[in-house]
Amino acid sequence: xxxxxxxxxxxxxxxxxxxxxxxxxxxxxxxxxxxxxxxxxxxxxxxxxxxxxxxxxxxxxxxxxxxxxxxxxxxxxxxxxxxxxxxxxxxxxxxxxxxxxxxxxxxxxxxxxxxxxxxxxxxxxxxxxxxxxxxxxxxxxxxxxxxxxxxxxxxxxxxxxxxxxxxxxxxxxxxxxxxxxxxxxxxxxxxxxxxxxxxxxxxxxxxxxxxxxxxxxxxxxxxxxxxxxxxxxxxxxxxxxxxxxxxxxxxxxxxxxxxxxxxxxxxxxxxxxxxxxxxxxxxxxxxxxxxxxxxxxxxxxxxxxxxxxxxxxxxxxxxxxxxxxxxxxxxxxxxxxxxxxxxxxxxxxxxxxxxxxxxxxxxxxxxxxxxxxxxxxxxxxxxxxxxxxxxxxxxxxxxxxxxxxxxxxxxxxxxxxxxxxxxxxxxxxxxxxxxxxxxxxxxxxxxxxxxxxxxxxxxxxxxxxxxxxxxxxxxxxxxxxxxxxxxxxxxxxxxxxxxxxxxxxxxxxxxxxxxxxxxxxxxxxxxxxxxxxxxxxxxxxxxxxxxxxxxxxxxxxxxxxxxxxxxxxx
Numbered sequence: 001x002x003x004x005x006x007x008x009x010x011x012x013x014x015x016x017x018x019x020x021x022x023x024x025x026x027x028x029x030x031x032x033x034x035x036x037x038x039x040x041x042x043x044x045x046x047x048x049x050x051x052x053x054x055x056x057x058x059x060x061x062x063x064x065x066x067x068x069x070x071x072x073x074x075x076x077x078x079x080x081x082x083x084x085x086x087x088x089x090x091x092x093x094x095x096x097x098x099x100x101x102x103x104x105x106x107x108x109x110x111x112x113x114x115x116x117x118x119x120x121x122x123x124x125x126x127x128x129x130x131x132x133x134x135x136x137x138x139x140x141x142x143x144x145x146x147x148x149x150x151x152x153x154x155x156x157x158x159x160x161x162x163x164x165x166x167x168x169x170x171x172x173x174x175x176x177x178x179x180x181x182x183x184x185x186x187x188x189x190x191x192x193x194x195x196x197x198x199x200x201x202x203x204x205x206x207x208x209x210x211x212x213x214x215x216x217x218x219x220x221x222x223x224x225x226x227x228x229x230x231x232x233x234x235x236x237x238x239x240x241x242x243x244x245x246x247x248x249x250x251x252x253x254x255x256x257x258x259x260x261x262x263x264x265x266x267x268x269x270x271x272x273x274x275x276x277x278x279x280x281x282x283x284x285x286x287x288x289x290x291x292x293x294x295x296x297x298x299x300x301x302x303x304x305x306x307x308x309x310x311x312x313x314x315x316x317x318x319x320x321x322x323x324x325x326x327x328x329x330x331x332x333x334x335x336x337x338x339x340x341x342x343x344x345x346x347x348x349x350x351x352x353x354x355x356x357x358x359x360x361x362x363x364x365x366x367x368x369x370x371x372x373x374x375x376x377x378x379x380x381x382x383x384x385x386x387x388x389x390x391x392x393x394x395x396x397x398x399x400x401x402x403x404x405x406x407x408x409x410x411x412x413x414x415x416x417x418x419x420x421x422x423x424x425x426x427x428x429x430x431x432x433x434x435x436x437x438x439x440x441x442x443x444x445x446x447x448x449x450x451x452x453x454x455x456x457x458x459x460x461x462x463x464x465x466x467x468x469x470x471x472x473x474x475x476x477x478x479x480x481x482x483x484x485x486x487x488x489x490x491x492x493x494x495x496x497x498x499x500x501x502x503x504x505x506x507x508x509x510x511x512x513x514x515x516x517x518x519x520x521x522x523x524x525x526x527x528x529x530x531x532x533x534x535x536x537x538x539x540x541x542x543x544x545x546x547x548x549x550x551x552x553x554x555x556x557x558x559x560x561x562x563x564x565x566x567x568x569x570x
Contacts, residue, residue, distance in 0.1 A: 014045070016042040016043070016045050016046035017042075017046060019038060019039070019042040020039065020042050020043060020046070023035055023038065023039045023042075032073065032074070032079065033070040033071070033073050033074045033077060033079035033080045033082075033083055034070075034079040036066045036067070036069050036070035036073065036083060037066070037067065037070045037079060037082055037083050037086060039063075039066045040062075040063040040064070040065075040066030040067045040070070040083075040086060040090070041063075041086070043059050043060075043062055043063040043066065044059075044060070044063045044090065046059070047059045047060065057094075060090065060093075060094050061106070063090060064087060064090050064091065064094070064110055067083045067084070067086040067087035067090060068083070068087050068113070069083070070082070070083025070084075070086070070087075071083040071084040071087060071117060072117075075121065076124060081125065081128050081131055084114070084117055084118070084125070084131065085130065085131050085134045087110070087113075087114055087117075088114045088118075088134045088135065088137070088138050089134055089137075090110075091107065091110035091111045091113075091114050091138075092111070092137055092138065092141060094107040094110065095107040095108065095110070095111055095141065095423065096423060108425060111138070111141055111142075111425060112425070114138055115138060115139075115142065118131075118135055118138070126154070129155060129158055129160060132151050132154060132155055133155065133160075133162070133165065135151055136148055136151050136152060136155075136165070136168065139151070140394070140424075141423075141424055141425055142424065142425050142427065142428045143393040143394055143396070143420070143424045143425070143426065143428050143429055144428050145172050145175045145176070145394045145397065146176075148168065148172045148394075149169065149172040149173060149176070152165050152166075152168050152169035152172065153169060156169060161193070161194055162194065163191070163194040163195060163305075163307060163308070164305070166190070166191060166194045167191070167301035167302075167305055167307070168301075170184070170187065170188060170191070170301050170329070171301050171302060172394065173187075174326065174469070174470050174495060175394055175395055175397055175469075175470050176397055176469070177397070177399050177468075177469050179469070180492055180493075181326075181347065181350045181492050181493035181494075182350060184326065184327070184350075184493070185327060185350045185351070185352070187329075188326075188327055188328070188329030188352070189329050189331075189352065190329070191301070191307065191328070191329040191330060192311070192329070192330060192331060195307055195308055195311040195330070196280075196308060196311070197311060197312060198281055198284070198312050202281060203281075203284060203285060203288065203312065204284075204285040204288035204289050205288070206288060206313065206315070206316060207288070207291050208291065208316075209291040209292065209293050210291075211246070211291075213243070213244060213245055213246045214244060214245050214246070214293045214294070214563065214564065214567055215245075215246045215248065215290070215291065215292050215293050215294075216245060216246070216247055216248065216292065216293065216294045216295075216296060216563065217247075217248040217249070217250060217287060217290065217292040217294070217295045217296065217314070217315065218233065218247070218248070218249050218250070218296050218298055219249075219250045219252065219295065219296070219297050219298060219299060219306070219309065220233070220249070220250075220251065220252065220298040220299060220323065221251070221252040221253045221276075221299060221303050221304035221305075222253075222298065222299070222303060222323065223249065223251060223253075223261070223262060223265050224253055224261050224262050225261055226261065226451045226454075228421075228473065228474035229298055229322055229323050230261065230265075231365050231366050231368075231474060231477075232322050232363050232364065232365060232366070232474075233298060233322060234265070234268070234366045235364045235365065235366045235552045235555060235556060236555070236556045236559050236560070237265065237268040237269055238268055238366070238552065238556075239552050239553055239556035239557075240556060240560055241560065242270075244560075244564070245560060245563075246270045246271070247268075247269040247270050247271075248269070248270060248271040248272075248273065248290060248292065249265065249269055249271070249272045249273065250273050250275050250283070250286075250287060251272060251273065251274050251275065251276070252275055252276050252299075252304050252306060253274075253276055253304070254276055255274045255276065255277075271290075273286070276304075280306060280308040280309065280312075283306065283309060284308070284309055284312050284314055287309065287314040287315070288314055288315075292314065292315040293315065293316070293317065293567055294315060294317045294318075294319060294563055294566065294567070295309075295310075295314050295315035295317070295318045295319070296318075296319045296320075296321050297309075297310060297318070297319070297320050297321070297323070297328070297333070298321065298322050298323040299323045299324065300320060300323050300324020300325075300326070300328055301324055301328070301329075302323055302324050303323075307328070307330060310328065310330050310332050310333050311330055311332055312332075313332050317334055317335070317566055317567075318332060318333050318334050318335070319333075319334065319335045319336070319337060319356070320333050320335070320336045320337070320353060321336070321337040321362075322337075322363060325342070325473070325494045325495040325498055326351075326493060326494050326495050327350075327351040327352045327353060327494075328352065328353065329352055330352070331352065333352065333353050334353060334354060335353050335354050335355070335356045335566075336351055336353035336354070336355055336356065337356045337358060337362055337559075337562075338355050338356070338357060338358070338362050338494060339357055339358045339359075339360065339361050339362040339501055340357055341361075341497060341500055341501035341504050341505075342362060342494045342497045342498065342500075342501050343355055343357075343493075343494055347493075350493070351494075356562055356566075358555075358558060358559070358562070359558055360505055360548040360554075360555075360558070361501055361502070361505045361548045361549065361555070362501065363473065364548065364549065364550065364551060364552060364554075364555035364556075365474070365477040365478075365481075365549060365550055366550070366552060367550050367552060368455065368478070368481050368550070383413060384413045384414070384415075385411050385413065385414045385462050385463070385527045386414070386415055386416075386417060386460060386461045386462050386463075387404070387407065387408070387414065387415070387416045387417070387461065387462070387463050387464070387465050387523070387527075388416065388417040388418070388419075388457075388458070388460070388461030388463070388464050388465070388479075388484075389404075389416070389417075389418055389419075389464060389465045389466070389467065389472075389475070390418075390419040390420075390421070390454075390457070390458075390464075390472075390475045390478075390479075391421070391466070391467045391472040391475050392420065392421045392422070392467075392472075393418070393420045393421075393424055393426070393429055395467035395470045395472070396418075396429060396467060397467075398432065399468075399516070400467055400468060401429075401432045401433055401435075401436070402436065403516055403519060403520055404416060404433075404465060405433060405436035405437075405438045406436075406520050407465070407520055407523045407524060407527075408438045408441050409436070409437075409438065410520070410524045411523075411524055411527045411528070414441060414527065415441045415442070415443055416438075416441060416442055416443070416465070417443045417444075417445060417457075417460060417461055418442065418443070418444045418445070419444070419445050419446075419447060419454075419457065420444075420447040421447065422447060423447055423448065424447075426444045429442075429444075430442060430444070445457065454478075455478060455481075455482060458478065458479055458482035458483075458484050459482065461484055462484070462527070462533065463484070463485055463486075463487065463523065463526055463527060463533075464476070464479040464484050464485065464486040464487070465486075465487055465523065466486055466487060466488035466489065466499045468488070468489040468491060468496060468519075469489075469491040469492070469493075469495070469496040470495050470496065471488060471489075471491075471495060471496055471497070471498040471499040471500075472498070472499065473498050473502070476488070476498070476499055476502045476503075477502065477549060477550075480502070480506060480540055480544065480549065481544065481550070483537050483540055483541055484537075484540075485508065485511055485526065485533070485536045485537070485540065486499065486502075486503065486508075486511060487511050487513065487519060487522050487523050487526070488500060488502075488503060488511065488512055488513065489512075489513045489514075489515075489516070489519045490512050490513065490514055499512070500512050502549065505547055505548045505549055506540065506543045506544065506547045506549055507539070507543055507547070508536070508539070508540070508543075510522075511526075511536075
């Protein structure tokens with residue numbers, strides 16, 4: 001006990017090397033799980049302290065072995081379970097650092113080991129709720145949406161009041177067919193129970209903007225790299241009337257990871273503020289002090305969401321748009337931007353917000369800096385058909401796999417190319433395809449391509465298959481830009497009708513199925529009809545120029561007119 005206390009004091013004093021040397025002198029018989037955890041923690045913190053995260057794979061490996069040993073040594077003690085939690089978190093961290101180039105990089109193996117340890121011992125590990133939070137992150141890396149959903153429910157049923165857990169629960173339920181909009185609507189209102197309402201005495205007053213310009217604030221954590229949201233918001237950042245509007249961005253991402261993409265966004269707008277390091281209360285007061293007319297949330301319940309801001313009202317008008325295609329569930333969210341292909345007027349009661357309808361389409365992708373060409377099918381000349389989906393693997397549920405497998409079975413000489421939008425271990429997906437005997441027809445390609453190579457990958461496929469009930473958005477826009485027809489299934493709500501809206505806006509309604517049987521028959525018929533494939537590619541090429549999908553100027557004008565009308569109405 002005395003030894004552990006001294007070592008913990010050294011942690012507080014950031015004397016990590018001293019801890020490592022001290023523990024290495026201790027006889028092996030005297031080392032328990034607590035000390036092994038301290039040793040692993042010291043190694044990690046030492047690497048971070050010296051800014052050697054990318055270069056020091058060896059230290060990460062040693063730390064992982066310390067955490068592994070901490071768990072295996074005692075298993076059921078609090079210290080041992082903490083060791084497993086550390087092992088999982090560090091494995092995920094190492095796995096996500098794709099720039100680590102060590103030939104002996106075993107980050108995937110570490111993750112598989114972590115999953116094995118949990119599943120083998122879950123009869124007692126499931127009782128540790130802190131560990132379960134970490135296990136949820138682990139199952140995400142294996143693209144096992146059902147397990148993520150299950151363990152979120154376990155925590156919620158144990159009265160864990162964590163907004164991120166409840167947000168994940170809502171999101172992952174949306175990936176499944178049995179989650180109707182009526183069910184989602186009833187459940188989503190519970191999100192208010194997980195959000196704190198600060199007393200007005202702690203808040204800056206909501207003051208009116210006396211500037212003649214309408215001041216709009218956007219909140220996101222996703223305006224870095226080539227995140228999907230970036231391509232839609234840049235459309236309106238590039239095309240607003242600076243005499244009538246001021247555009248502010250509140251960026252919820254680490255400043256150290258800003259990058260060139262963020263710098264380009266900064267050049268398009270009036271004000272860019274980093275808020276990642278600030279508390280919710282600090283961010284609320286910061287935004288209130290900017291006296292916005294309209295606040296637009298681009299996150300919903302995804303990623304680094306901070307719904308607390310909405311709950312405590314940072315602006316007189318608060319709008320949800322772009323980042324999440326469903327109701328937020330928050331009483332203080334005033335409006336949701338959609339279109340009439342997505343939410344029907346008789347369904348508005350199933351959304352907590354008032355619906356603002358765009359005249360054509362709810363989203364417009366910026367024009368892609370990659371010249372579109374009229375191409376013949378890449379594989380059809382060889383009497384071989386290639387399907388593809390580059391959607392988030394969590395959207396590939398059991399029913400999607402069943403349908404896609406049926407399509408492959410009904411199309412001789414066919415294969416399906418899959419590409420995840422983030423790094424995952426695909427074994428869970430492959431195993432499910434193997435159940436239907438089509439594993440050898442599945443080709444999973446590298447997720448981490450630069451944007452140009454990512455777009456070029458569409459040249460390898462003849463027909464894109466959309467996921468359901470949670471449709472793709474960016475991937476459908478990209479596929480069409482690259483001349484690839486997309487087959488989608490229209491569902492019961494906003495996020496299951498995105499494909500429907502996109503295809504309607506390019507006059508490709510024949511590719512919108514209303515049930516599974518029609519989805520399969522549409523895909524198989526198109527695969528067998530070479531002449532129709534070429535006709536569709538011609539139609540896509542011609543319609544892109546006159547349609548709404550990439551018409552930045554028209555969309556931006558309509559977008560800002562709607563906001564202007566809101567201000568005048570208010």
